[in-house]
Amino acid sequence: MAESTIARDTAEQVAKGNLLYETQQRQARHFRANVALSWGILLLILLFLFSGQSFLGIKTIQLDYEFIRSNMAFIGRGINDTLLVSVLSIILAMILALLAALGRLSTIPPVYALSTFYVSLIRGTPLYLQIFFFFLALPQLGIILSGLWAGVLALGLNYGAYMSEIFRAGLSSVGKGQREAAMALGMTPSQTMKRIVLPQALRFAIPPIGNDFIAMTKDSALVAATGFVHEIMWNAVKVGRAQFRSLEALIMAAIFYWMMTLILSYLQSKIETRLSRGDR
């Protein structure tokens, strides 16, 4: 008798559990559907703001859609250079950030000083100024970088300084016990760094790097200032100015940047999900 009661209770509990789970799932689905609906409404409001129509006395912004149609493809062609600059810069930034983070953890005073000096100098000056510095100052030393490489150097150095904090946090996230265990196994400090600390630190650092890469695709617009990198912003400013349609041209650039960010954010969330599988 007692056994069947237990069996019935368990079945009931399972049923209850399933019900609870289904309710939660349904609520989550509802939430997602409502978020999507709200996004759609916000997007419609944004589109209405640029329709040029007046509705219930609300004024909206009038744009020259003929200009937009005929210049969309040209401005969009700048995506290649925007991505090229961003990818090259993030590679340089990662190298510099890793070196700066290792330097920051160093016990050798000049190395520690070099690392902190670099981070302080770069974080203490505007990126816009740094881009012009490499474009204008280096030729005096006989180093003539193309606009692209001057921009990549400036962006890479700038982001490297900020990202060094990410790598430093990653390196310190690896417990002291692991280093001690590695030492007990007879590994040298460099072996410990290469085999134990770095692999874990890099996994910790990847999501914030993705975040910085997304930010960089937009900061790469500053490289247009030197005039030699024909990326989205440069294309937009030039066709906008020559044909007196700067507002339209900048809005088109904004759309391209937003689209790129949406795609990159999606990829980043995929990578994060993948990485979190390792966490148990």
Next chain:
Amino acid sequence: MKRLYSVLVIGIAASLMLAACGGGGASKADNLLDAIKERGYILVSTDPNYEPQSFLNTAGTRASGTKCPSDTLTTAEMQGFDVDVAKAIGDSLAVETCFATPSWDAITAGSWADKWDVSVGSMTITPARQAILDFSVPYYYTPAVVAVRADSGFASLEDLEGESLCAGAATTYESWLNHDMEALGLPDSSVYAQAPNVTVVALETDQECAQAIAAGREDFVGYVTSETVVDANIAAGFPVVKLGSPVYSEDLAASFDKSSTLPTDTLRAEVDNLFKAMHNDGRLTAISDQWFGADLTQAPK
């Protein structure tokens, strides 16, 4: 991890190699003209912010097999009066014409670090610029005018006393507004009027002035720029009118960097001869008619 390291190493190596390439190859030429003929293209800087002088041809595609460096534009991607004049220079030297597009203040500041050979960008000859740049003979002349909002009711320069006017930064229009006749450096016969005493608002280019007014901003009542630009503004439907007659006339010429590594004298002589020939045989007039609908190539009397 090994793979990550090799990616990093390759990344660094590639960066260094490409950076080294930016320095340019060695050349045997001992003057700029020979260097241009040797490499097969002339690199002209122009500021594609101005229709009809110099603007992008968004429908044009880069010719395959072009000699132009990748960060420069080809003749197919550019159009305008200055662009056609630049093409004529390239053609007369039997080389391809390529366009570098640095910002205007980088061109007028001099010290080009050999990044381009010559500027063909409607540049006014001024004494301040002559200290750092060498100029060709003028290839055309534009009158500078004051433009004001159409509904402002201003009728003469005197009416503008105490108001705000806009001009592009580092332009002769800004110098004129600031009563800086030394920087303007024009002969008295070319200056037709003195600027009223106004607050000067200097924006990045002249084009921001007109667009700010069209957008409904009220930071200034008008702006000073070349008559050709105002005509283009009016043609684009901007609510502006020209105020009276031109205030001065500018001699516009091609310019060369005094700090160029290779001497520019032979190239300058070629360009001078070409411009003189084009003035004489009517080729400049034809290009001017095509882009401005008027002949701006005659010196003011």
